[in-house]
Every structure is written in structure tokens, then in C-alpha cells.
Amino acid sequence: MPNHGAKAALYDALAESAKALANGRRAELVDVLVQGERSVEELAQEIDQTVANTSQHLQRLLRSGLVESRREGTRIYYSLSSPLVGDLWRTMRRTAEEHVAGLEQLAADYLGDRSKLRSITRDDLRARLRDGDVVVLDVRPEAEYAAGHIRGAISIPIHDLRSRLGDIPDGAEVVAYCRGPYCVYADDAVRMLSGTSVTAARLEDGFPEWAEARLPVTRPPE
Amino acid sequence: MPNHGAKAALYDALAESAKALANGRRAELVDVLVQGERSVEELAQEIDQTVANTSQHLQRLLRSGLVESRREGTRIYYSLSSPLVGDLWRTMRRTAEEHVAGLEQLAADYLGDRSKLRSITRDDLRARLRDGDVVVLDVRPEAEYAAGHIRGAISIPIHDLRSRLGDIPDGAEVVAYCRGPYCVYADDAVRMLSGTSVTAARLEDGFPEWAEARLPVTRPPE
């Protein structure tokens, strides 16, 4: 293929990591994989695609070196090759937020009206954690909590929240968080908690951003 | 087009900034634009493409919001919309360096053998600048030096270097730099200076990386 010069071939290769992310479905995949490894079937469900199509996208990511896979019995688990890939995804996302026209509208279309939901920034939560007067609630699936969470957070996956409302101390001030700024689990949690005895707000972004900012986390031993 | 759901449309838009960079020629364009604004014709020459093709790539970048343009008489100048775009390009490049297979070979093919060239890291140069015992030489085109350079550096564009060797103090220790890790100007300068009375090394990367690391720079007043 490189019947063009050495410089062109080099820059083609440098652009390879962008090509890998240059597709909405693959962006969704990386966004999930940032939370930890997943099987093909789980990923297919997350991005609402057929298993065959998901598998093809994963192999595209594999070829570009951005993800790795391991087999466990009949399942194959994919994971990011390094935290650098998550950094790239977030930088890319931030750039799109800043520069891509129409993005706010699309975000609003997907997320619905967030204006009535109380929210809190990373820095605010950090300060309140120091004061110790807040319950931090991780509403992601159990496995993602296990792979790493905000230090001191408790885990109640969003799908269990309704039946486990009793686990939250009466009158507590709750801050719920999930996968990131475009994840709706924390929104749902705050909506569900409004009207109960607890006060609830959502963290403006999720665990990966918290970890990237080098704020205190708990991770499983290697 | 979005006959698919709101989530898919949102992630398609988030992937838009990656699509803009998902092409070797556009990556080259951004790599040049990081150094400052350029006209279409200049850019076409830099990336060794026809003007028409270059124009089309620039308009793709324009549509994605990553670059801006302004007209000045019959020329149109393109520039990056914000420093964030340069950050994205460097993050993307770093990810490719880390993960894309075969990249080292392609870099070697383009850059040739660098093993005989003395080189120095950012941190080393920073320390030596404090001691004041080094001549920092910016070998990029004059306009790029004017748009911003390492504080204290002198400008001798690579194409003028041979005729301006006399501008460099006899017996000086020179560190040459240019656009970045894949720019060959500094390599050429070091090769040209070997065999003269001065000692020469190249900075391992270029001005954009120096500036991103918040090391001292001189920029023109707004």
C-alpha cells in the first residue's frame, strides 16, 4: 500500500490510533472498557449491536493495539491495553465537546433534562469527603465497583437501588456517580432518591475522571 | 442519517474529532498547524499534495470544528481552533507510539539513523538553561519562531544555517530544536554542525512539547 513516501507512511501509522476511535460504536466500546474488561456478549449488549458486528469492531481495536483480549473457557474478555487509551478517549471527547457543532443538542436529546437534578463537581465532592458528611454511592454494576471505585464509596447497582433503599442511612446526603458524564445511571439514582428521606446529587462526571485527576480511589490488589 | 437512537447519535458526534484526525494527511496538516497559521498553498507543499486535495482535507477539519480560517486578500489562512487540538494530536501520537505495531520501523525508515546524533531531553535542557552555558537554536522557519519559541533561543532557519554558521559563537555548546519528535530539521542541523568548532545536540522533541510542559517560552504580544 505505501507506494507513497516514508513520511506519509509514518503519519498514516500515527493516525491509526485515531482511526480506531473514529466510529461511534467503537467509541462506545472504549467508553465501557474504561470501566474494566468485558466479554463480547456483554459489550454487544452495552452498545446495542449484534455480537458479530461487535466482534468485528473489537478486532479492529485489537489490530490497532488499543485493546487486548484473553480467553477464559468459551468466553473472550477484552480490555484496554493501557490507561493511555482511556486518556486518549477523554481528550478526544473533550475536544469534541469544545469544537464539534451540535453536540450539546445531541447530549440533551440523549440525557434528557438535567437541569432539575442537583449536581456537584469533583472538587466539591473532594472537600465534602474530607469533612466526612456525605455518603458516596457507586451505582455502576458490581463488577465495575470491584475493579476500582472512589475511596469510601458504597456499591448499589442502579438496578438494585429500588429494593435496597434501606441500605442508605436515613437523612443522609448522598452523592451518586457512575461511568462518566454521559452515563445516565447516576441521573436515574438521583431521580429515584428524590422524594425519599435522603438528599441526593450526582457527581458531574464519573469514576474514570476521578481516577485520572489522581483523587483517592480504592483498587483491588494486583 | 441518525435513524439509530439518541445514544448512537451522541457517540457518533463524540467520535467526530477522531474522524477528523483519522487520516495521515490531515494528521500532517495538524502537525504543521500546531506551529501556527498557514495558507493553503503552504500547507499543500508541507504535506506534498495538490492544492485541491489539501483544500478538501482542510474543509473536512473545518467542518469538524478543529480548525478555523480567515481570508487575507486572495489567501486563506488556516489555524487550530484551540490549543486543545494540539493536545489531542499529541495524545493520539503518543498512543500510537505506545500501541500501534510497526511504528518504530516506519519512524526509522523516515528519520534515518539517529543513533549517531547526540540528543538531550527537555529536563536536561531546562537544567542547562538555568546554568546558562548553552546556545539554544531554533531551526524552524522564521515565522514559526516569531509565533513562539523557547525563551532565549536564537533563530536560524535550517535552510539558512549553512550560510549563517558565523552567527554561532565559536566553541559554543548548541542544542537545536524544531517542530517535534518527527521533524528532521534539528537532525539536519546537528549533522551540519558536526565537524565545526561547536558541539551540537538535538532536543528530543520540539517547541509544542516544550510549551505543553509549561516550560519558559517567548510569545509575541496578542
Place this chain on the structure above:
DNA sequence: GGGAAATTCAATAGTTCTCTTGAATATCAC
């Protein structure tokens, strides 16, 4: 207004990407 220079537009052919479908493969449990 007419000519020149810089850039964009429009049409096209070849390539790559994306999703779909159905078959093939690998591993496990029995």
C-alpha cells in the same frame, strides 16, 4: 472591466468502512 493568483467546487473512479446474514470454529460439560 480584464487578467492573474489563490482557493474552492463538482464529478468521478477506486478504495475502505459498516452492517447484515449465515456458516464455521473453539471450548466446555456430559
Place this chain on the structure above:
DNA sequence: GTGATATTCAAGAGAACTATTGAATTTCCC
């Protein structure tokens, strides 16, 4: 081995991307 499950492979249709070519447009200068 046989069947079940998870994943990949293979083929194909339609869309998007890329480079090329030549014409059209914009602005300047006279």
C-alpha cells in the same frame, strides 16, 4: 464423541472516504 455456548469468519450491499482532474469563484491589481 455429542450438544451447547460464545465467538469468529466469510461474503456481500450500500455508504463514506480519498485522490484526481478540470472548471468555477473570489479577490486583487491595473
